[in-house]
Amino acid sequence: MYADAARGDVDAVLAAHHPKAVWELPPSAPFGGVLMGTGPLGEYTASLFTQLGGGLRSELDEVHAASDRVFVTGWFLLGERRIRFADLWQLRDGQVRRRVLATDTATGFVELSGL
């Protein structure tokens, strides 16, 4: 999914999600808050990729899996900036049901947030 996001491939990102998947994003991130369903997730992702010039590149640091969870740490790459993030994914039957993302919004998203 991170590779799909780097390419700006919204459909590929969404293909891994349950239709009622939930993303819990930092409130200060662009369009931050809680998003539910692949419709809103698709709109959000497409808009974010557009603002970022085509996709969201990242460099993964660690990936841990246990039971139905996957924990990922790494860096979002925005131009010259490296923004630390932690992602906790919950899956069922091979589909994403829930994502909780925490990231350093003060470093990464001040301009995009419009604040």
Next chain:
Amino acid sequence: MSDVVALVERLYAHLEAREGAEVLELLHPDITWIAPDVLPFGGAHRGREAAAAALAQITELVFDWGTNVHEVVPFGEHLAVAIGLHPTATTEGLVVDVPFIAEWRVEEGRVIRFEEQLDTLLLLRATGRSARS
């Protein structure tokens, strides 16, 4: 409940109760305590004393800081990930919930590494602080 989850839950209980000595007891002497660089208490703090100083800084810089842990998820015997909210008093006297994900690594029954990611912009704005450059 796994040992690592029990340890992390005990730590949060002591943190919430402001029981500093009990918190320190659960930290490995060689702990690395990491907070986002932009925060006043950010950076990598190495050793138990440095971690204690970072914790004291949080209390000093953030007027009222709590932790509501929603879930602690184990990843094997040595890693647990906690998600939740830090209720934080704003300069206007309101309270905002700052979401966080915290990574706890345990060695020899004590925390050897802690790293927390949180909505730094929300926290800085709430507390009237500037990002550390």
